[in-house]
Amino acid sequence: MAYSKELLIEVSLLHYKNKLRQESIAKKLNISKSQVTRILKRANEVGIVQINIVDPNKNYEELEIKLAGKFNLKKAIVIENLGLSDKELDDNLGHAASNYLQDIIKDGDIIGVSWGTNINEVINNLPDIFDRNLEVIQLTGGIKGTNYQDSARQLASKFGIQPHSLFAPAMISSKITRDLLVREKSIREIFEFFKKLNIALVSIGSTHHKTTSTLVKSLHVSEDELKYLVNKGAVGDVCMHFFDINGVIIDNNIGGKVIAIPAKDLIEVPYSIGIAGGTRMAEAIYGALKGKFINVLITDYVTAQKVFDLENNISITGNSEKESGELHYKGGQLVIS
Numbered sequence: 001m002a003y004s005k006e007l008l009i010e011v012s013l014l015h016y017k018n019k020l021r022q023e024s025i026a027k028k029l030n031i032s033k034s035q036v037t038r039i040l041k042r043a044n045e046v047g048i049v050q051i052n053i054v055d056p057n058k059n060y061e062e063l064e065i066k067l068a069g070k071f072n073l074k075k076a077i078v079i080e081n082l083g084l085s086d087k088e089l090d091d092n093l094g095h096a097a098s099n100y101l102q103d104i105i106k107d108g109d110i111i112g113v114s115w116g117t118n119i120n121e122v123i124n125n126l127p128d129i130f131d132r133n134l135e136v137i138q139l140t141g142g143i144k145g146t147n148y149q150d151s152a153r154q155l156a157s158k159f160g161i162q163p164h165s166l167f168a169p170a171m172i173s174s175k176i177t178r179d180l181l182v183r184e185k186s187i188r189e190i191f192e193f194f195k196k197l198n199i200a201l202v203s204i205g206s207t208h209h210k211t212t213s214t215l216v217k218s219l220h221v222s223e224d225e226l227k228y229l230v231n232k233g234a235v236g237d238v239c240m241h242f243f244d245i246n247g248v249i250i251d252n253n254i255g256g257k258v259i260a261i262p263a264k265d266l267i268e269v270p271y272s273i274g275i276a277g278g279t280r281m282a283e284a285i286y287g288a289l290k291g292k293f294i295n296v297l298i299t300d301y302v303t304a305q306k307v308f309d310l311e312n313n314i315s316i317t318g319n320s321e322k323e324s325g326e327l328h329y330k331g332g333q334l335v336i337s
Contacts, residue, residue, distance in 0.1 A: 001038075008043040015040060016049065063304055067297060070311065071289040074271065074296050075100065081277065081300035089277050089300060094121025097275050097298045101201070102126070104271060109134040109198040112261060114239050115151045116203030118275040123154045136163040137193045139200060140239050141170035141259035155201075166190050168259045170240055175256035182259065194265040202266070202294065204276040205237040206284035225254055236284025238274070238293040239266060245283060245314065247291025267292050274298070282306035 014020045014028070015036075022036045029036075043049040060078045067076035077096050081089055101122065105111065111134060113119060136159070138152040152163035168187055172178035181187060207230050233244035239260040242250045249263060266272060274294030276285050279302055286307050288294050299307075 003039055003042055005048075008039060008046070008048050011036060011039045012043045012049050060301060063301065066308070067304060070308070071297075072295075073289075076296070076304075077298045078304045079277075079298075079300050081302055084300075086278065090117050090121050091125075093118055093275055093277050093298055093300070094123075095125045097122040097201070097273060098125035100273070100296070100298065101199070102130075105130075105132055105134065105199065107133045110137060110193060110196050111135070111155070112137045112139040112194065112197045112200040112269070113151050113155050114139045114200075114202045114260075116205075118203050118277075119151050119201055120154075122201060122275065123151065123158070126155075126158050128158065129160070130158045132159055134159060134161075135193070136161065137190060137197065138163060138166040139194075139202065139261045141166050141168040164190055164193055166259065170259060171254070172257045172259065178257050178259060187259070191262075194261045195268075197261075197265070197269045199271045199273065200261070200266060200269040201273050201275070202238050204274050204281065204284050204288050204294070206281050207234045207236060207242070208280060208283070229254070235287045236281075238288055239263075241266075241293070243287045243291050243293070245287050245290070245310070247287050247289070247293070249291070263291075263293065269295075271296055277303050279303050279306050282310060286310045 011025060011029070014025045015022065020028070022033050022040075025036045026033045040049070044051070060080070064076040064078050067073060067078070077100060079092050079096050081092075084092065097118070109132070113136060136152055136156040152165060156163035166187065168181055172181060182191065207226065229242050229250055232250045234242040234250045235245050236243060240254075240258045241260070241263045242254065244250060272294045273296040274285070274288055275298045277300040281299075282303050285297065285299060285303065289297065289307070
């Protein structure tokens with residue numbers, strides 16, 4: 001039996017777009033269910049209905065290659081995030097980072113580790129016993145109210161060793177006091193290790209995300225200092241080094257009071273692995289990539305796409321407005337001054 005093109009389209013729309021069952025379509029159009037089945041089959045045969053099967057793994061691989069190429073990364077790993085809670089996403093990111101870490105570590109490596117939920121999930125996903133002869137270094141001083149040495153201690157325990165701990169706060173009240181502390185022998189020795197790192201595991205913080213509340217509550221960064229940073233264009237931090245959307249470190253008095261791996265040393269680490277996910281983190285991730293603070297990125301699909309959107313939008317806006325003034329990123333928007 002021949003069916004009109006209009007009927008083929010109508011039945012196809014009712015079934016595939018409006019999600020009606022075949023029984024409902026038959027009742028609605030006053031035809032039999034078997035006729036609906038034959039109509040849908042015919043619509044498929046003549047090309048009115050086309051079924052595309054998308055392999056998400058292929059898409060992720062293509063996105064990883066694009067990310068690595070665009071930002072000159074050693075590696076980009078993109079995971080699925082469809083319907084995941086924040087906790088599930090953190091766990092999956094940690095699992096992916098753990099697998100990558102196991103692929104690259106070797107005897108003699110010196111691994112630096114910061115603190116953060118994502119870092120903890122990486123460590124939790126490592127085998128309980130890992131047979132490698134290496135050293136573990138704490139990258140950032142302590143945060144009040146947190147057991148800040150746990151990340152380094154727990155990572156070191158996987159290899160049956162003791163970590164090189166940084167026994168100092170992440171931020172000191174004054175630059176003078178900070179400079180005096182850094183001259184102390186045990187801290188000075190840690191800073192020497194920073195220049196020898198093979199691998200750094202770092203979290204990426206956002207000035208617009210819950211991670212900043214830890215910094216404020218710890219009193220290392222006051223509300224006024226945080227507002228100052230945001231007003232200056234800060235979108236995130238790595239190891240307490242705050243940067244803008246273009247990866248430029250914000251010039252303020254906070255940096256002079258930080259006890260952590262210097263930004264210049266972090267940039268030189270052969271494998272600096274940044275772990276972050278969720279679209280609220282996209283601006284911070286983008287800034288970290290532009291500033292070269294990380295050369296390996298582990299994130300999720302939607303966030304990776306948002307990072308590319310930022311790259312495209314900033315490039316277009318920057319080119320079109322280049323001659324009319326200086327481009328800044330402030331309060332979540334591009335502005336010209």
